[in-house]
Amino acid sequence: MNLTEKEVRHVARLARLAISSTELSEATQALGRVLDYIDLLNELNTDAVPPTTHVEAIETVWRQDRVVPSLSPEAATANGPQVSSQMFVVPKILDRGEE
Amino acid sequence: MGMIDWDAVQTAEHVQRGEVSAVECIEEALLRIESTNPTVNAFLHVDGEGALAKARFMDHNLTREAKANLPLAGVAVAIKDNMVTTDMPTTAGSKILEGFRSPYNATVVELLERAGAIVVGKTNMDEFAMGSSTEHSAYGVTRNPWDPNRVPGGSSGGSAAAVAARMVPLALGSDTGGSIRLPASYCGVFGIKPTYGRVSRYGLIAYASSLDQIGPLARSVRDLARTLHLIGRHDEKDATSLDVDTIPESPIPTALQSLRIGLPEEYFGEGIDIRVRTLIEKTLDQLRESGADLVPISLPHTRYAIATYYLIAPAEASSNLSRYDGVRYGLRVAGDDLIHMYQKTRQEGFGSEVKRRILLGTHALSAGYYDAYYLKAQKVRTLIRQDFDNAFAQVDLIVTPTVADLPFKLGERDLDPLQMYLTDIFTVTTNLAGIPGLSQPVGLVDGLPVGLQWMGPPLSEDRVLSAASALEAILPPPEWPLSGGIQE
Numbered sequence: 163m164n165l166t167e168k169e170v171r172h173v174a175r176l177a178r179l180a181i182s183s184t185e186l187s188e189a190t191q192a193l194g195r196v197l198d199y200i201d202l203l204n205e206l207n208t209d210a211v212p213p214t215t216h217v218e219a220i221e222t223v224w225r226q227d228r229v230v231p232s233l234s235p236e237a238a239t240a241n242g243p244q245v246s247s248q249m250f251v252v253p254k255i256l257d258r259g260e261e
Numbered sequence: 262m263g264m265i266d267w268d269a270v271q272t273a274e275h276v277q278r279g280e281v282s283a284v285e286c287i288e289e290a291l292l293r294i295e296s297t298n299p300t301v302n303a304f305l306h307v308d309g310e311g312a313l314a315k316a317r318f319m320d321h322n323l324t325r326e327a328k329a330n331l332p333l334a335g336v337a338v339a340i341k342d343n344m345v346t347t348d349m350p351t352t353a354g355s356k357i358l359e360g361f362r363s364p365y366n367a368t369v370v371e372l373l374e375r376a377g378a379i380v381v382g383k384t385n386m387d388e389f390a391m392g393s394s395t396e397h398s399a400y401g402v403t404r405n406p407w408d409p410n411r412v413p414g415g416s417s418g419g420s421a422a423a424v425a426a427r428m429v430p431l432a433l434g435s436d437t438g439g440s441i442r443l444p445a446s447y448c449g450v451f452g453i454k455p456t457y458g459r460v461s462r463y464g465l466i467a468y469a470s471s472l473d474q475i476g477p478l479a480r481s482v483r484d485l486a487r488t489l490h491l492i493g494r495h496d497e498k499d500a501t502s503l504d505v506d507t508i509p510e511s512p513i514p515t516a517l518q519s520l521r522i523g524l525p526e527e528y529f530g531e532g533i534d535i536r537v538r539t540l541i542e543k544t545l546d547q548l549r550e551s552g553a554d555l556v557p558i559s560l561p562h563t564r565y566a567i568a569t570y571y572l573i574a575p576a577e578a579s580s581n582l583s584r585y586d587g588v589r590y591g592l593r594v595a596g597d598d599l600i601h602m603y604q605k606t607r608q609e610g611f612g613s614e615v616k617r618r619i620l621l622g623t624h625a626l627s628a629g630y631y632d633a634y635y636l637k638a639q640k641v642r643t644l645i646r647q648d649f650d651n652a653f654a655q656v657d658l659i660v661t662p663t664v665a666d667l668p669f670k671l672g673e674r675d676l677d678p679l680q681m682y683l684t685d686i687f688t689v690t691t692n693l694a695g696i697p698g699l700s701q702p703v704g705l706v707d708g709l710p711v712g713l714q715w716m717g718p719p720l721s722e723d724r725v726l727s728a729a730s731a732l733e734a735i736l737p738p739p740e741w742p743l744s745g746g747i748q749e
Contacts, residue, residue: 170620177579177623178586179616180604188613192678193621199679200568203637206644213639214646216471216501217457217695217719223500237364243593250588253599 165194264289266741268481269336269430269488273377276319276335277328283316283335283379290337290381294428302403303413303423305342306349307382312337315379331377332487332510338373339423339432342383343390343466344475346370349380353466354388354398354416357610358591367464368499369433369475369492376491381429384419388612389582390440390468392416393684394674397614402671405447406742407709411668414444417478421448424478425710427741431479431488435465437472438570439664439688442700445478446663446712449702449739451729452478453485454688456720457695458503460489461496467581469574470501472692480739482730485699486512489722508723512730518552520728523656527563528687534666536706541662544703544713544736548660551735558656560648563690565641570689571682572625572638579622585610617678646694653718658728661687663700663712687714697722701729702739 170190174181181189235248244251264272264281275281291309298304319328319335328334340346343353345363352358370380387397395403395418403418405411406426413422417434421444424432434441436454445452453476460475467473477488487510495504524545529538549555587593587606594609596602611619625634652659664687674681691698696719700712713732717725 165624169624173620173624173627176627177619178583178600178603178607179611179619180601180608181616182608185613185616189617189620192617193624195679196571196621196682197624200572200634202568203565203572203641206562206565206641208637208640208644211640211643213636214642214693215639217646218501218503225497233364239589240364241361241590243587243591252588253596253602255599 165190165197265293265427267430269333269479269484270481272336272430273332273334277331279325281335283319284313286335287312287316287337287379287381290429293426294382297406297426297428300404300409301406301422301426302401303384303419303426303428304339304382305352305354305385305400305419308349309381311348312379312381319377328377332491333373333431334377336378336431337381337429338378339382339384339420339429340370340380341386341417341420341432341434343386343435344369344433345464345466346380346383349383351383351466352400353390354386354400355610355612355615356399356592357585357607361590363464365464368461368496370464372492372494378431384417384423384432386419387416388615389466389578390416390435390437391578391614391618393439393443393681394669395419395444396671396675397612399612404671405668407449408668411670411709412447414447414664414668416440418444420478421445421450421452424448424450424480425742431477431484433475434478435473435475436692437468437574438692439685441476441478442663442688442698442712442714443685445700446702447668447710449705449710449712449741450478450480451482451485451699451701452476453489453699453722453725454691454697455489455493455722456697458501459493459720459722461494461499461502463496463498469577470581471577472574474692480741482512482701482726482733486510486726493722505720508726512726513723515727515731516552517548517728517731520658521554521556521656522548523558523652523659524555525558525560525563525652525659525661527560528661532665533662537662537666537711540704540706540711541713544732545660547735548732556656558652558659560652560690562641562644562648566645566690566693567682567686569638569641569645569693570685571621572634573642573693575618575622576625576635577622579619579626582615582619614678642693645690649694649696649718657717658724659716661714661716663687663714667706667709667711691716695719697725699725699729701732703736705740
C-alpha cells in the first residue's frame with residue numbers, strides 16, 4: 163500500500179512529532195515498506211475470527227477502597243522540567259483575545 | 262573455579278555459609294565491570310558506592326540465620342534500564358528520560374532486594390525496548406562479549422552482555438517480541454520470558470502493554486528458576502498480574518523420556534543459517550537419545566506473526582509513549598505554545614526507530630485504518646494463539662531455534678528496519694500467545710553462541726525449566742567468552 167508524504171505528515175501531527183523534511187521522506191519510505199509487508203495479513207479471511215485484545219481472561223479487577231501511603235507532592239513533582247509551588251508549569255493554553 | 266564463574270545460587274550459598282562476604286561479591290562484580298564494560302558498554306549506570314554500602318550492611322548487621330533466609334544473599338544483579346529505581350537514574354535508553362529519577366521502585370526490584378540481591382547498575386537497551394540489536398540506544402551501542410564487532414541482540418542487550426561477560430551472575434530483562442530470548446541466544450546465556458501476567462509490570466516502562474513481560478537472564482537454569490520463583494508473584498499494583506501459585510524454587514527433576522516435544526515445521530524451514538541448523542539438530546538428536554519423544558507439528562500461522570506484531574506493538578506504543586510530553590518529567594524543549602512545545606520535545610527526545618514506531622502505530626489506529634490494521638492484527642493474533650492451543654493438545658513442550666542466525670555485525674541491519682524486524686520471527690509468537698519461552702545456550706559455532714528455545718502452555722514455566730534443566734545436564738557446560746576481543 164502506498165503511503166504519501168502528506169499522510170505521514172498528518173500522522174506525525176496526530177502523534178505530536180515535528181519531523182524534519184528529511185525524516186519525512188525516510189519515514190514515508192520505511193513505513194511504506196513495512197505496510198507492504200503487513201499486507202500479508204490480507205491472505206487470511208478473518209471475518210469469523212474474534213479479536214484477541216488481551217491474552218488473559220480476567221475481568222475488571224477490584225480492590226479494597228482503602229487509603230494507603232502514596233507519593234508526597236514534592237516527590238511527585240520532583241522530575242518536572244518546570245515546577246512552581248508543587249505544580250507543573252506549562253505554556254498557556256487559553257488565549258485572552260478570543261473572548 | 263573462581264568467584265567470577267559462580268552462578269547466582271552458588272554465590273548466595275557461599276554468602277549464606279559465611280564463606281565469602283557480600284562485600285567481596287560486589288567488589289568482584291565491580292572489578293569485572295571496570296575491566297570489561299569500557300569495551301562492551303553493557304551498563305548505562307553503575308552505583309558502586311551504593312551497592313557496597315548495602316553489602317556492608319548485610320555483612321555487619323545480618324546474622325547467619327537471617328542471611329540463610331535470603332535466597333539471593335549478596336548476589337550482584339543488573340537491571341534493564343526500563344525498570345524504575347529510586348537509587349539510580351532510569352532512562353529506558355532514551356534522551357527524553359535523561360536524568361529521570363523515579364520516586365518509587367519497580368516491584369521486581371523490591372522483590373529482588375528483599376531476597377538479598379544487590380542491584381549494581383542499570384543496563385543498556387534499545388530505546389524504549391524497540392529493537393533487536395541494542396544499537397538503538399541514545400547512549401551508544403552495546404557490543405557482544407563474544408565478538409565486539411557484533412551486536413548482543415536486543416532489546417535487553419546490556420543485561421545479556423553483562424551476564425555473558427560475567428560482570429554479574431544475574432540480570433533482569435523485558436521481552437515484548439523476543440527482547441530477553443534473542444540477546445540470551447546471541448550472548449550465549451539463559452533467559453526466560455514468563456507467561457504474560459506471571460511477573461508484575463509495575464515500574465516497567467511500558468512499550469506494548471499486552472505483550473511486555475519481565476524475566477531473568479542468567480548462566481544456569483536453576484538461577485532462572487530461583488529468580489522467577491522470587492519475582493513471579495501476584496502484585497496488587499498491576500491489574501494484569503495473575504494471582505496464581507509461584508513456581509518451585511528449583512527445577513523439579515524430570516526424565517526426558519516422559520516428554521513429548523513438538524518440532525514445528527515452520528521453524529525449521531528455509532532461512533535458517535546452516536550452522537545454526539546443524540547445531541540445533543545435533544541437540545535434538547541428544548534429546549532423542551535421552552528418550553524424549555520428538556514429534557513434528559505445525560503452527561500454520563507463524564508466517565503472519567511479524568506482521569501482526571508490527572501492528573499491535575507500535576499501536577500500543579504510540580498510545581503509551583504519548584505520556585512523554587515535556588510536562589511532568591524528562592526533557593522539555595520550549596515552544597511557541599503548548600502543542601509546539603510537545604512537538605519539539607518529542608522530536609528532540611525520541612530516536613528515529615521510536616519515531617518510526619509511533620508513526621506506524623498512530624497510522625494503524627487512525628480514523629479509517631483501525632479495522633484494516635489494528636483489528637485485523639488482533640484477529641490474526643487469535644489464530645496464532647489457536648495454533649498453540651492445538652499444538653499443546655498433542656505435545657507437552659515445543660522446541661525451536663531461538664533465532665535463525667548468528668549475531669550480526671554492528672550496523673549490518675541498520676539501514677533496513679524490516680530486515681531488523683524479521684530477526685524476531687521465532688520469538689514473537691510466544692508474546693502474541695502470552696505463553697512462556699526460554700532460550701538456552703547449546704554451544705558455539707565459529708566462536709559464536711547458538712540458542713535453543715523452549716515454549717510451553719500458559720503457566721507451564723515449571724515444566725519448561727525442568728526440561729531445560731534436563732537438557733543442561735546432558736550438554737557440556739556452557740562456555741563463557743574469555744578473549745574474543747575481551748581479555749581478562
